[in-house]
Amino acid sequence: MEPMIQFAVRRIFSAIPVLFAVIFVTFVLARIIPGDPCKSILGEKATQQVCEKFTRDFGLDKPIPVQFGIYMGRILQGDLGNSIRFGRPITLMLAERLPLTTELGLSAMILAIIVGIPAGIISALRRNSAVDVTTMVGANVGVSMPIFFLGLLLIYFFAVILKDTPFSLPPSGRLSPGVSSRPFFEVFDWGITRDSPNYTFYRYIASHYMFNSLITRDFVTLWDAIKHMILPATALSTIPLSIIARMTRSSMLEVLDKEYVRTAYAKGLQDRTVIMRHAFRSALLPVVTITGLQLGGVLGGAVLTETIFGLSGVGLSLFEAITSRDFPVIQGFTLIITVIYVFFNLVVDLSYAYLDPRIRLD
Amino acid sequence: MEAKTDLPPVPRSATLAEKPIDIPWKTNLRRLFRQRSAVIGMIILGFVVTVAILAPVLTVYDPTDSLIGQPGHENIQRRAKPCIHLLGCPEDQPQHLMGLDGNSRDVFSRILYGARVSLRVGLIVVGISVTIGTFLGSVAGYVGGWTDNIIMRLMDLILAFPSLLLAIAITFVLGSGLFNAMLAISIVSIPGYARVVRSTVLAARNLDYVEAAHSLGASHWRILFRQILPNAITPLIVQATLGIGVAIIDAAALSFLGLGAQEPTPEWGTMLGRERNQIFSAPHLVLFPGFAIAITVLAFNLLGDGLRDVLDPRLSRSEQSK
Numbered sequence: 001m002e003p004m005i006q007f008a009v010r011r012i013f014s015a016i017p018v019l020f021a022v023i024f025v026t027f028v029l030a031r032i033i034p035g036d037p038c039k040s041i042l043g044e045k046a047t048q049q050v051c052e053k054f055t056r057d058f059g060l061d062k063p064i065p066v067q068f069g070i071y072m073g074r075i076l077q078g079d080l081g082n083s084i085r086f087g088r089p090i091t092l093m094l095a096e097r098l099p100l101t102t103e104l105g106l107s108a109m110i111l112a113i114i115v116g117i118p119a120g121i122i123s124a125l126r127r128n129s130a131v132d133v134t135t136m137v138g139a140n141v142g143v144s145m146p147i148f149f150l151g152l153l154l155i156y157f158f159a160v161i162l163k164d165t166p167f168s169l170p171p172s173g174r175l176s177p178g179v180s181s182r183p184f185f186e187v188f189d190w191g192i193t194r195d196s197p198n199y200t201f202y203r204y205i206a207s208h209y210m211f212n213s214l215i216t217r218d219f220v221t222l223w224d225a226i227k228h229m230i231l232p233a234t235a236l237s238t239i240p241l242s243i244i245a246r247m248t249r250s251s252m253l254e255v256l257d258k259e260y261v262r263t264a265y266a267k268g269l270q271d272r273t274v275i276m277r278h279a280f281r282s283a284l285l286p287v288v289t290i291t292g293l294q295l296g297g298v299l300g301g302a303v304l305t306e307t308i309f310g311l312s313g314v315g316l317s318l319f320e321a322i323t324s325r326d327f328p329v330i331q332g333f334t335l336i337i338t339v340i341y342v343f344f345n346l347v348v349d350l351s352y353a354y355l356d357p358r359i360r361l362d
Numbered sequence: 363m364e365a366k367t368d369l370p371p372v373p374r375s376a377t378l379a380e381k382p383i384d385i386p387w388k389t390n391l392r393r394l395f396r397q398r399s400a401v402i403g404m405i406i407l408g409f410v411v412t413v414a415i416l417a418p419v420l421t422v423y424d425p426t427d428s429l430i431g432q433p434g435h436e437n438i439q440r441r442a443k444p445c446i447h448l449l450g451c452p453e454d455q456p457q458h459l460m461g462l463d464g465n466s467r468d469v470f471s472r473i474l475y476g477a478r479v480s481l482r483v484g485l486i487v488v489g490i491s492v493t494i495g496t497f498l499g500s501v502a503g504y505v506g507g508w509t510d511n512i513i514m515r516l517m518d519l520i521l522a523f524p525s526l527l528l529a530i531a532i533t534f535v536l537g538s539g540l541f542n543a544m545l546a547i548s549i550v551s552i553p554g555y556a557r558v559v560r561s562t563v564l565a566a567r568n569l570d571y572v573e574a575a576h577s578l579g580a581s582h583w584r585i586l587f588r589q590i591l592p593n594a595i596t597p598l599i600v601q602a603t604l605g606i607g608v609a610i611i612d613a614a615a616l617s618f619l620g621l622g623a624q625e626p627t628p629e630w631g632t633m634l635g636r637e638r639n640q641i642f643s644a645p646h647l648v649l650f651p652g653f654a655i656a657i658t659v660l661a662f663n664l665l666g667d668g669l670r671d672v673l674d675p676r677l678s679r680s681e682q683s684k
Contacts, residue, residue: 021519032535140399140667144660146611148618149634149652152641156649160642300526304615308638318527319619322534334531338523345522 007353015346019339026335027071080332085324090332093317095204098336100174101313103210104305105298107233112240113291119241120248120287121280124256135245142242147301151235151308158231170228172310174209179224181209187216232309236301240294247290251283258282285356292348299337393672400668406661414477423468425475426626429456430466440466441637441644461646464637465626469647472628473654479629480610480658483544487609488602490548495555496594502556503563504586514560517553525550526612533621540613540629543622547612551605558601562594600670607662614655630655 038051038060046054055061062070074081080090119139123132159171170176183206185192192202206212210229213221255261256279264274303315310316314333321329394400413420429435434456444461445451460469502513520528532546566572567590575589614631616622618638623629625636630651637647 018518018522022522025519025523029531029535140663141656141660144607144611144663145656146614146618146631146652146659148615148631148638149648149655152634152638152648152652156641156645160645296524297526299524300530303526303530304618307619318530322530323620330531330534334523334527337527341524342522 003357004353008350011346011349011353015342018342022338022342023072023075023335024068026331026338027068029331029334075335080335081328083321083326083329085321085326085329090329092200092203093329094314094332094336095200096207097313097317099204099207099209100311101299101302101306101315103208103229104232104236104311104313105295105302107229108236108298109240109291109294111233111237112244112294115237116241116244117248117287120245121252121275123245123249124252125275127253132249136249139242139245142238145238146304147235147239148304148308150238151232151305154231154235155308169231171231174228174311175221175224176228179221181206181212181221181225182216182218184212184216187218232305232311235308236298236305239297239301240291243294244287244291248283248287251286252279255279255283285352288348288352288355292345292351295344295348296341299341390672394668397668397671399664400672403661403664403666403668406657407665410477410658410661411481413474414481417471417474417478421468421471421474423458423471425467425471425628428466429462429468435466438462438466440464441640441647442466443644444469444646460650461644463633463647464640467626469633469650472633473630473650475628476630476633476651476654477658479540479623479627480614480655483540483613484606484610484662487544487548487551487613488605490545491551491605492555492598492602494548495552496559496591496598498552499556499559500563500586500591500594503560504567504582504590510560513556517556520550520553523550526615529612529616530619530621533616538621538624540617540623540627543613543616544609546616547609551609554601554605555598558597559591559594562597563590566590566593596673600666600673603662603669604666607659607666610662611655611659 038046038054060067078091080094082089083093086093119135123135126132155171158167158169162168175181183202185202185206190202192199196202209225210222213219213225261274261279264278265271269278302313303319305311306313306316307319314337318330318333318337320326321333417425423429429438438456440462441464442458442462445455445458447453447457451457458468458470460473463469463472498513498517502510523531529543529546529550532549533543536542536545563586572585572589575585580589613622614629614634617629617631618635620632620635623632625632633651634648634655637644640647
C-alpha cells in the first residue's frame with residue numbers, strides 16, 4: 001500500500017495549484033467584465049455612497065495582488081458574498097440548491113453505470129448480433145442527442161402523451177404541490193433554528209430530499225422525489241450512458257481475445273465466472289477512466305437539465321444569475337461547481353491508481 | 363503439381379508489377395466506404411449540406427420575416443400546426459411543411475437556413491481551435507522545457523472547468539451573441555487538439571529522419587511543418603470531425619440558454635429555446651429543430667467514428683488479428 005499512499009499524497013498536492021488557479025480565474029472574471037466593477041457587481045442602481053463603501057470593503061482601491069489576497073481570504077473563510085438579486089448569502093443558497101444537483105448528478109451517473117456497463121458487456125459477448133447492433137445504434141444516437149432536446153422529448157412523451165395514464169411522470173419541480181420534505185432536524189427535534197451556529201450545514205444535509213425523506217422514513221415524499229427525478233436523470237444520463245456502453249464493449253472485446261480468458265474457459269470455469277472475474281475486471285480500467293471524464297459533462301449538462309425541468313439546483317441558479325447579471329452568484333457557483341469537478345477528478349485518478357498498480361509507479 | 367510445371371513460369375517481377383501500389387489515403391478511403399456507420403454518416407451529412415446549399419430553392423419563405431399580412435396569409439395563426447396539402451390540409455390554406463413559429467415565420471425555412479448556421483458554426487469553431495491548438499501543441503512539444511510547461515499548465519487549467527460551464531462563463535464575459543459563443547466554444551476545445559499535437563510532436567521529434575533534416579540545415583519551422591506535423595494530421599482529422607458535432611451541440615446549447623445566436627437568426631438551438639414552453643401546445647416548434655440538431659450531430663459522430671476505425675493504426679491492427 002506504500003506506493004499507493006505516496007501517489008495519493010502527490011496527486012492531492014498537485015490539485016492545490018489547480019484550485020488556486022481556478023479561484024484566480026473566477027477572480028479575473030470579475031475584473032475583465034467591462035465597466036465599473038461596483039456597478040457590475042451591485043447592479044446599475046448602486047449609488048455613489050454604496051459604491052464607495054463597496055470599493056473600500058472589497059479593497060478595490062488597492063493594488064490587484066492585494067485585491068486577490070482579499071478575495072482569497074474571503075473564500076477561505078467560506079464567504080462567497082451575497083446575491084444581488086436575493087440579498088442572501090451565497091453559501092446559504094448553495095446549501096439549499098447544491099443538494100438537488102448532487103442528487104440529480106448522482107442519479108444520472110448511477111443510471112448511466114448500471115445500464116451502460118451491462119449493455120456494453122452483452123454487446124461484446126454477442127458481437128454483431130441484433131442486441132449489439134441495437135445497443136450501438138442507440139449509443140450513437142444517445143451521444144448525438146442534445147440534452148435540452150431529449151429533456152423536452154421526455155416531457156412531451158411522459159407528461160403530454162402519457163398524461164392521465166399510470167406511466168405519466170411530472171415534467172417539472174422537485175416535489176408535487178402539497179408534498180413537502182420536513183428537515184430531519186425538525187422531525188427528530190434537534191432544536192436547530194435559523195440562528196443555530198451550524199444551521200447552513202444542517203440545512204444543506206436536509207436539502208437532499210431523497211436522503212432526508214429516507215432517514216425520516218417519510219416514504220410518500222421519497223417516492224414523490226424519485227418520481228420527479230426520473231425524467232431529468234434520464235435526460236442527463238444518456239450521453240454518459242452511451243459513452244460508457246461503447247467503452248465497455250470495446251474494452252471487453254479487446255480482453256475477450258486474450259489468452260488468459262481462453263485459458264479460463266479451457267479450465268472449464270463457468271461463463272459467468274470467466275466474464276466477471278477474468279474479463280470484466282481487466283476491462284474495467286478504461287471504463288473507470290471514461291466514467292470519470294463524464295463528470296464534467298454531467299455538471300455542465302445540469303445547467304441545461306435543471307433549466308428544462310424547472311429544478312432550482314446550482315445549474316438553474318447559475319443560468320438565472322447569468323440572465324439577471326447577478327455577478328457574485330455567477331462567480332460563487334462557478335467556483336463551487338469547478339471545485340467539485342476538480343475533487344472528483346482527483347477521486348477518479350486515485351481510483352485508477354488503486355485499480356491499476358502500474359500507474360502508481362510512474 | 364505436375365500439371366503446373368507445364369505452365370510457363372511466371373516471372374517474379376511480373377507478379378510484383380501487377381500488385382497495385384499501396385497508396386495510403388486511397389486504401390483508407392476504400393476502407394472508409396466499407397464502414398457502414400461512416401457511409402450512413404456521409405449520406406446524412408451530404409443531405410444536410412445539400413439542404414443548406416439549396417435552402418433558397420427549397421423554400422419560398424424568408425426565414426426571418428413574419429408572414430403576418432403577407433398575401434395568402436391573411437388568416438394565419440401564430441404557432442399554426444404543419445399544413446401539408448398531400449396529408450389532407452385544406453387547399454385554400456398556405457402550405458407550411460413544419461408549421462409556423464411564435465412570430466408567424468415559416469419553420470421549414472428556418473430549419474433549412476439553420477443548417478447553414480450550424481454547419482458554419484461547426485466548421486469555424488473547429489477551424490479556430492485546431493489552428494490555435496496545433497500551434498500551441500507543436501510549440502510546446504518542439505521547444506519543450508518551460509515553454510512546454512507554461513502552455514500545458516494553461517491547457518490543464520481550461521480542462522479543470524467543466525467545458526460547457528466555462529463556455530457559458532466566457533460568453534457571459536464577452537457578451538451574448540453567436541460569434542462570442544463560437545469563440546468561447548473554440549477556447550474550451552483548444553486543449554484537446556493541443557494535447558494530440560504535442561504528443562505526436564514529442565514522439566516524432568527525436569526520430570532519425572528529423573535528425574537528418576536537422577543536420578542538413580533545415581530550419582526549425584521547416585522541420586516542424588514539413589517533417590513533424592504531417593504525423594499529426596491523422597489524429598487531428600478524427601478529432602476534428604467529432605469536434606464539429608460537439609461544437610454544433612454546444613453552440614446550440616448556448617443559444618438555447620439565450621447566450622448564443624440572437625433573434626431573428628434561424629439557429630436551431632435558439633428556435634428550441636424560444637419555444638420550449640410550447641412543448642405542451644405546439645410540439646412541432648420543439649421537435650423539428652431538435653431533430654435537426656440531433657441528425658446533424660449524429661452524421662458527424664458516425665463519420666468521426668468511422669474515420670477513427672480506419673485511421674487509428676492501433677485499432678486496425680486488432681482488426682487484422684481477428
